[in-house]
Amino acid sequence: MKRFIIGIGGVTNGGKTTLTNRLSKALPNCCVVHQDDFFKPQDQIAVGDDGFRQWDVMTALDMEAMVSTVRAWQENPLKFALSHGVRTRAEEQDPALHHQAHILIVEGFLLYNYKPLLDMFDKRYYITIPYAECKRRRSTRKYTVPDPPGLFDGHVWPMYLKHRAEMESSCVDVEHLDGMQSKDEIYNQVYKDIQNTLLNSL
Ligand SMILES: Nc1ncnc2c1ncn2[C@@H]1O[C@H](COP(=O)(O)OP(=O)(O)OP(=O)(O)O)[C@@H](O)[C@H]1O
Numbered sequence: 458m459k460r461f462i463i464g465i466g467g468v469t470n471g472g473k474t475t476l477t478n479r480l481s482k483a484l485p486n487c488c489v490v491h492q493d494d495f496f497k498p499q500d501q502i503a504v505g506d507d508g509f510r511q512w513d514v515m516t517a518l519d520m521e522a523m524v525s526t527v528r529a530w531q532e533n534p535l536k537f538a539l540s541h542g543v544r545t546r547a548e549e550q551d552p553a554l555h556h557q558a559h560i561l562i563v564e565g566f567l568l569y570n571y572k573p574l575l576d577m578f579d580k581r582y583y584i585t586i587p588y589a590e591c592k593r594r595r596s597t598r599k600y601t602v603p604d605p606p607g608l609f610d611g612h613v614w615p616m617y618l619k620h621r622a623e624m625e626s627s628c629v630d631v632e633h634l635d636g637m638q639s640k641d642e643i644y645n646q647v648y649k650d651i652q653n654t655l656l657n658s659l
């Protein structure tokens with residue numbers, strides 16, 4: 458049974474969770490790992506010289522635990538699905554793929570800057586949206602720890618630019634997605650692409 462690990466990375470509020478949720482319902486035998494579930498507790502997040510808690514850096518995340526979770530899926534996708542309460546709905550899925558592939562979607566804003574995780578992906582997507590749209594969408598969001606005033610311009614966006622530049626300079630192979638397209642357009646494009654990738658490699 459073939460196993461595929463798909464990364465849905467990119468900028469905060471680019472639409473990663475929206476896309477992941479739709480894909481995970483449509484793809485066969487599909488589990489999901491969300492990077493946001495691996496944030497360290499607030500009291501372990503350093504406060505920078507700028508006065509902001511440094512949420513948007515690798516050290517804010519327990520990346521070892523995240524990699525272990527992905528390894529647990531690799532070792533036994535069926536056990537992983539059962540223990541994470543995933544029920545696959547065969548009747549809605551593509552019968553050509555259903556019995557042949559197990560899929561893990563890993564979704565998050567900092568997937569491709571951590572080598573041990575980077576190397577686990579079979580396919581990497583990277584969603585981007587421009588600054589103004591990102592700031593607008595982010596201002597409507599309620600995180601477990603709400604953004605203090607100025608966090609977006611003082612920390613979130615500069616860290617995004619820094620990590621993106623790092624990723625580009627290390628020539629990571631990613632497929633870019635335009636997060637300004639409609640949710641349907643993005644979903645249809647990625648679903649078709651995954652279907653082709655799977656069928657070509659089975
Ligand atoms: N293609 C789209 N067009 C317009 N709005 C979108 C699109 N995709 C998602 N959104 C909206 O943008 C906001 C962020 O979406 P989502 O939670 O999927 O992003 P995310 O990348 O997972 O964000 P984060 O990881 O920073 O929490 C939501 O309000 C969502 O409805």
Ligand SMILES: NC(=O)c1ccc[n+]([C@@H]2O[C@H](CO)[C@@H](O)[C@H]2O)c1
Nearest residue numbers: 469493496512513566600601602613
């Ligand atoms: N999920 C959280 O615990 C949390 C807390 C504080 C900030 N964030 C933000 O989540 C985004 C990634 O999805 C990052 O831009 C963080 O700033 C998340």
